[in-house]
Amino acid sequence: MTHFNRRQALGLFGAATFASAMPVAFAEGMADRTFIFVLARGAMDGLSALIPADTSLERFRPGLIGSAPQSLPLGNGFSLHPALSTLKSWFDAGDAAFVHAAASPYRGRSHFDGQDVVEILGAADSRDGWLNRALGVSGQAGLAIGYSVPLALRGRAPATNWAPAVFEAADDDLMSRLETLYADDPVFSEPLDLARSMGTPDVDMGRRGGGPGRAYTQSMKAVGELMARSGGPGVAMVSLDGWDSHASQTGFLNGRFQGLDAGFAALKDALGAHWENTCVVLCSEFGRTVAENGTRGTDHGTGGLVILAGGAVRGGTVLGDWPGVSQRALYEGRDLAPANDLTSILKGLLRDHLGIDRSALDSRVFQNDSRPMDGLIV
Amino acid sequence: MGLNAAIAVTRFGLGGTEGEIRTAEADPVGWLQRQLTPTAFGTFKDNGLLSAQEHVMAFFDHRVIRQQSRRSSAPPDMNPAGVASFGRHIRQTLIKEVSARSDFGSTTQAPFHERLTRFWANHFSVSSQKFQVAAMAGAYEREAIRPNILGSFADLAEAAIFHPAMLVYLDNWQSVGPNSRAGRRRDIGLNENLAREVLELHTVTPASGYTQDDVTEFARALTGWTLGNPRIASDQLGETLFLGLTHEPGSRTVLQKRYSDAGGEQARSIVRDLARHPATASHIATKLARHFVADAPPPALIDRLATAFLQSDGDLMALYNALLTAPEAWVRQQEKVKTPDDLLTSTSRMIGLTSVFAGEPRDVLESFAQLPFNAPSPEGWPDTKDAWIGPDSLNKRIEWARRVSSRQSSTDARDFLEQALGDLVSSETRQAVIRAESGTQGLTLALMSPEFQRR
Numbered sequence: 045m046t047h048f049n050r051r052q053a054l055g056l057f058g059a060a061t062f063a064s065a066m067p068v069a070f071a072e073g074m075a076d077r078t079f080i081f082v083l084a085r086g087a088m089d090g091l092s093a094l095i096p097a098d099t100s101l102e103r104f105r106p107g108l109i110g111s112a113p114q115s116l117p118l119g120n121g122f123s124l125h126p127a128l129s130t131l132k133s134w135f136d137a138g139d140a141a142f143v144h145a146a147a148s149p150y151r152g153r154s155h156f157d158g159q160d161v162v163e164i165l166g167a168a169d170s171r172d173g174w175l176n177r178a179l180g181v182s183g184q185a186g187l188a189i190g191y192s193v194p195l196a197l198r199g200r201a202p203a204t205n206w207a208p209a210v211f212e213a214a215d216d217d218l219m220s221r222l223e224t225l226y227a228d229d230p231v232f233s234e235p236l237d238l239a240r241s242m243g244t245p246d247v248d249m250g251r252r253g254g255g256p257g258r259a260y261t262q263s264m265k266a267v268g269e270l271m272a273r274s275g276g277p278g279v280a281m282v283s284l285d286g287w288d289s290h291a292s293q294t295g296f297l298n299g300r301f302q303g304l305d306a307g308f309a310a311l312k313d314a315l316g317a318h319w320e321n322t323c324v325v326l327c328s329e330f331g332r333t334v335a336e337n338g339t340r341g342t343d344h345g346t347g348g349l350v351i352l353a354g355g356a357v358r359g360g361t362v363l364g365d366w367p368g369v370s371q372r373a374l375y376e377g378r379d380l381a382p383a384n385d386l387t388s389i390l391k392g393l394l395r396d397h398l399g400i401d402r403s404a405l406d407s408r409v410f411q412n413d414s415r416p417m418d419g420l421i422v
Numbered sequence: 423m424g425l426n427a428a429i430a431v432t433r434f435g436l437g438g439t440e441g442e443i444r445t446a447e448a449d450p451v452g453w454l455q456r457q458l459t460p461t462a463f464g465t466f467k468d469n470g471l472l473s474a475q476e477h478v479m480a481f482f483d484h485r486v487i488r489q490q491s492r493r494s495s496a497p498p499d500m501n502p503a504g505v506a507s508f509g510r511h512i513r514q515t516l517i518k519e520v521s522a523r524s525d526f527g528s529t530t531q532a533p534f535h536e537r538l539t540r541f542w543a544n545h546f547s548v549s550s551q552k553f554q555v556a557a558m559a560g561a562y563e564r565e566a567i568r569p570n571i572l573g574s575f576a577d578l579a580e581a582a583i584f585h586p587a588m589l590v591y592l593d594n595w596q597s598v599g600p601n602s603r604a605g606r607r608r609d610i611g612l613n614e615n616l617a618r619e620v621l622e623l624h625t626v627t628p629a630s631g632y633t634q635d636d637v638t639e640f641a642r643a644l645t646g647w648t649l650g651n652p653r654i655a656s657d658q659l660g661e662t663l664f665l666g667l668t669h670e671p672g673s674r675t676v677l678q679k680r681y682s683d684a685g686g687e688q689a690r691s692i693v694r695d696l697a698r699h700p701a702t703a704s705h706i707a708t709k710l711a712r713h714f715v716a717d718a719p720p721p722a723l724i725d726r727l728a729t730a731f732l733q734s735d736g737d738l739m740a741l742y743n744a745l746l747t748a749p750e751a752w753v754r755q756q757e758k759v760k761t762p763d764d765l766l767t768s769t770s771r772m773i774g775l776t777s778v779f780a781g782e783p784r785d786v787l788e789s790f791a792q793l794p795f796n797a798p799s800p801e802g803w804p805d806t807k808d809a810w811i812g813p814d815s816l817n818k819r820i821e822w823a824r825r826v827s828s829r830q831s832s833t834d835a836r837d838f839l840e841q842a843l844g845d846l847v848s849s850e851t852r853q854a855v856i857r858a859e860s861g862t863q864g865l866t867l868a869l870m871s872p873e874f875q876r877r
Binding site: 086106107152153154155156157190191192193195198204205206207209211212213214217218219221222224225226228229231232235236238239285286288290291337338339341343344376 | 551593596597598600605609610611612613614615618622623628634637759785789790791798799801807808809810811812813814815816817818820821822824825850851854858859863866867870871872875
């Protein structure tokens with residue numbers, strides 16, 4: 045691993061990216077590509093977002109289907125939740141696509157273990173995140189929206205986080221003194237170094253409060269604004285928490301889908317011309333049960349929904365295999381079957397969008413030899 | 423001697439108040455052990471704070487308002503009066519609860535006791551992020567956690583898991599056995615959320631190898647455990663109760679053990695067995711060692727704690743004593759980085775609560791992203807530095823320290839260091855503070871020194 049001065053190398057919000065410092069296979073012309081990984085934590089109910097026209101589903105979800113508002117047909121046997129009107133228009137315009145019944149290798153039903161697997165996606169003893177390992181290859185800078193760097197972005201490649209400021213920034217003299225004070229303590233000196241190189245970008249997050257849906261919109265807007273800046277990071281991660289819909293999920297999901305959809309719209313708006321070179325991929329740690337539970341919600345399941353959006357995405361289709369929701373098609377008799385491998389999807393995106401070659405994907409990023417999914421990127 | 427007193431006060435306590443290290447000096451371990459009595463707990467001031475039951479009553483009061491207005495042709499679930507007034511009730515309650523907890527933390531003379539309370543409240547986390555439980559989160563800590571942290575783990579687990587706040591937070595109150603009398607009659611059924619989280623987070627963890635069948639079986643056993651509401655058992659409104667009407671009949675098998683149908687006792691027996699399981703002992707030992715000693719605790723320490731847990735059948739006093747007498751817990755190296763809550767509490771013990779918030783408490787709490795009672799998930803707040811120290815979060819600590827110091831002209835930074843940290847202060851930090859260009863900068867450096875940021 046080449047060592048370099050992080051402050052000089054990581055011009056996250058100032059100078060150029062540090063691609064030239066990285067001795068790796070990095071395809072020409074990919075440097076301006078923008079890649080955003082969105083993790084919907086808590087397990088989004090994909091079957092409420094992208095709804096198959098299937099009478100079995102109506103039998104499994106009599107209470108939920110009955111209370112659901114009219115969905116938006118895509119003309120291919122699926123329809124979208126009515127709150128996802130931006131995604132619907134992008135689907136029609138070729139800027140959004142979906143993979144249903146996708147899953148990581150994890151087959152338990154713990155949120156926390158499931159999220160760890162989706163964020164690591166590597167060899168069994170791997171402790172850093174796949175997105176960080178991808179940065180190590182692509183040579184781009186990574187950014188997370190939030191108060192800490194999530195596992196997927198943690199590792200040896202430089203990555204940082206951003207959250208809106210509350211107080212006045214510290215002066216340079218104080219920062220230099222702290223640098224001296226932290227000389228022997230890398231737990232503090234490394235983040236301080238990154239903080240100094242990052243500066244304190246300001247993004248207007250608007251009014252505070254308003255629940256998870258509003259927070260989704262704000263996070264998506266912020267990531268777009270920060271990435272669109274000159275020298276902004278090429279790769280980012282956004283965590284959208286709070287999808288665990290165990291009870292009364294109709295109203296619960298409606299607000300969240302509204303916030304998510306508005307977030308997608310705000311993201312495109314903020315990215316401006318970068319949108320054409322952008323790929324956003326959204327997934328959860330797993331899906332939810334096909335049948336509603338006893339409290340008009342759904343429990344932890346297996347196959348989940350992947351949403352792809354951006355000008356770089358080959359939109360307008362539902363990709364991958366569709367296992368169906370008849371009783372015998374279900375995984376362990378209860379969950380949407382894991383028909384599409386999440387790693388393959390991400391490999392397809394990283395290969396075709398960021399230009400990371402197959403051998404680097406297999407050996408370094410995901411540490412397995414599963415086949416990249418084709419046809420996701422224009 | 424002086425070093426161990428400083429460790430006792432900072433690593434096991436909430437951070438030094440003026441003179442506290444001196445108080446602990448004669449017998450640091452004894453000073454900590456003497457805090458583990460119910461009277462130390464008794465000083466928590468809960469004047470004027472409502473019980474969980476009263477909050478449930480308030481919830482149903484507001485629901486009644488909604489139902490009335492629904493009859494008067496307002497659109498369903500959209501009654502602004504009911505929602506807004508309950509929202510106000512939650513906000514006002516949370517302000518009072520956070521303020522009472524912060525006040526107590528900044529002044530208590532039994533800080534180790536309070537650390538343990540916070541540790542267990544986080545282990546059995548309920549969160550104000552869920553609207554129905556938001557107002558109860560503080561009451562839950564007072565009712566289920568505080569009185570039970572000096573007894574057995576099984577008693578603590580039972581008190582937490584069957585408290586109305588937990589039954590609501592993890593949806594068990596609405597879970598109905600499909601073959602129960604109520605389940606056969608109406609289109610309602612099982613919710614496995616509580617069963618899964620008890621297994622995964624509170625007790626044996628996935629390391630024990632439990633299966634989906636174990637989760638479902640345990641969920642069936644838990645049906646019937648609910649709280650009184652206006653339609654059912656309105657005379658016990660807001661109290662935990664067992665309702666045979668919704669309980670799934672039949673015997674259950676969890677982790678290879680069969681439990682005959684003994685009504686509400688069935689789930690209680692399962693919880694008690696889970697609480698004394700060897701996998702639970704390892705889990706609790708690891709979490710306790712991680713909380714007090716290091717993100718990756720020495721295996722010898724974990725073994726010591728797990729053995730104490732198992733040999734005493736989950737006696738928490740035996741567990742605490744094993745921790746306090748373990749040599750691995752008293753090394754000079756400060757492995758743990760303070761969480762934002764730890765940082766605010768320890769600072770408040772030196773300069774007072776008002777100064778810590780330096781203006782609007784909500785600004786500080788939101789900026790530090792650890793609003794009390796508002797953990798992000800049933801797993802509670804993270805307990806390792808990765809989650810709390812990144813470039814941006816460190817920057818926010820620096821900006822906060824600067825703001826606090828700029829309003830604190832009467833505090834001498836050198837005194838602050840000696841009182842808060844005693845013999846833990848390094849010569850480098852002492853020098854940096856002495857050479858600061860101003861008292862304000864000196865205090866900022868003291869607050870941001872590795873010794874004060876760690877424990």
